[in-house]
Amino acid sequence: MMRLLRPGDQVRIVVVIPAFNVGMLIGRVLEEIPDQIANIIVVDDGSQDDTAAVVERMAASDTRIELIRQPHNGGVGSAMVAGFKRALEISADIVVKIDSDGQMPPALLPKLVHDLVLGNADYTKGNRFRDFRAIRKMPPLRRFGNVALSFLVKAATGYWHCFDPTNGYVAIRGDVLSRLPLHEIDSSYFFEISMLSHLYLHGAVVKEEPMPAYYAGEPSSLSIAAVLFQFPGRLLRAFVRRMFLKNFVYDFSVESLEILAGTTFFGAGVIFGGYKWYWYASHHLAAPTGTVAIAAVLIILGFQSLLSATALDLQAVPDEPINQGPLVKFTRVEQAKETSQ
Numbered sequence: 001m002m003r004l005l006r007p008g009d010q011v012r013i014v015v016v017i018p019a020f021n022v023g024m025l026i027g028r029v030l031e032e033i034p035d036q037i038a039n040i041i042v043v044d045d046g047s048q049d050d051t052a053a054v055v056e057r058m059a060a061s062d063t064r065i066e067l068i069r070q071p072h073n074g075g076v077g078s079a080m081v082a083g084f085k086r087a088l089e090i091s092a093d094i095v096v097k098i099d100s101d102g103q104m105p106p107a108l109l110p111k112l113v114h115d116l117v118l119g120n121a122d123y124t125k126g127n128r129f130r131d132f133r134a135i136r137k138m139p140p141l142r143r144f145g146n147v148a149l150s151f152l153v154k155a156a157t158g159y160w161h162c163f164d165p166t167n168g169y170v171a172i173r174g175d176v177l178s179r180l181p182l183h184e185i186d187s188s189y190f191f192e193i194s195m196l197s198h199l200y201l202h203g204a205v206v207k208e209e210p211m212p213a214y215y216a217g218e219p220s221s222l223s224i225a226a227v228l229f230q231f232p233g234r235l236l237r238a239f240v241r242r243m244f245l246k247n248f249v250y251d252f253s254v255e256s257l258e259i260l261a262g263t264t265f266f267g268a269g270v271i272f273g274g275y276k277w278y279w280y281a282s283h284h285l286a287a288p289t290g291t292v293a294i295a296a297v298l299i300i301l302g303f304q305s306l307l308s309a310t311a312l313d314l315q316a317v318p319d320e321p322i323n324q325g326p327l328v329k330f331t332r333v334e335q336a337k338e339t340s341q
Contacts, residue, residue, distance in 0.1 A: 012093045014039045020047050051100075096109060120205070124172075153193050162196070170195070176322060204318060255316070267302070
């Protein structure tokens with residue numbers, strides 16, 4: 001098994017656990033967290049059960065555990081932002097999010113933080129879709145929803161290589177986290193996607209680590225209604241915001257020209273063709289060939305330009321880390337060995 005750190009390495013890894021009504025599960029999760037973790041921050045997000053009492057009881061025997069209590073249930077994003085802020089206050093080098101339901105085995109922590117320690121990535125996350133056996137373990141409804149949502153999230157965030165974007169098992173470098181506008185991170189179950197959206201605009205490198213899907217019949221806390229009625233609008237806003245800032249504020253490139261030409265031609269073709277169709281149809285006349293051709297050419301040109309812009313966007317996934325480099329010093333032999341693992 002890949003080791004987390006070498007003996008003597010001074011890297012502060014902080015685990016943040018958002019918790020809501022998980023009094024029967026949180027104890028087992030805390031017990032399984034490796035000894036190498038420097039701090040464990042549990043954010044009780046307004047639980048109505050004994051979650052806080054269980055954490056406080058375990059904190060009495062494990063000084064790494066710290067409890068943050070929120071008076072009201074603000075959502076997983078709100079809890080994580082509170083945990084992020086505290087992790088930055090104690091100078092965390094790496095912050096890892098682990099859910100409190102036991103579906104994210106702490107044993108996978110070494111793999112999750114591996115590229116962060118080496119400085120090869122700024123943000124890492126689990127991917128439950130690399131192993132066919134893991135996919136079969138996932139409930140059919142969750143499997144379908146994740147696959148359908150994956151494409152939309154890729155377009156909205158720009159991380160086209162991420163296949164499990166809603167996976168909440170994530171880790172981030174502290175020096176990267178400090179750059180993010182935490183007050184703008186979504187407080188709801190849109191948290192993971194919101195994080196990716198902000199990371200892309202900063203040029204952060206995101207890598208995925210394969211992990212099995214752990215399901216023991218627990219009901220999903222993410223409702224179908226939230227996905228169907230809340231996510232589409234938020235994804236659209238994230239997509240428009242990303243494209244605007246990327247192509248017309250932070251930079252202006254060939255992709256920007258393709259978007260301008262594509263939206264202009266396509267929009268003009270649809271408006272012109274629609275108007276002419278309505279006018280000729282209302283007068284019971286056949287539209288001239290030239291009129292039809294103009295509308296068709298405009299729509300085709302617009303579609304081709306937007307297709308070219310999409311191809312350029314696919315190639316623009318960040319590939320140069322923005323962090324401050326490796327957290328520990330390696331010899332060339334050690335670097336090669338760690339990278340090959």
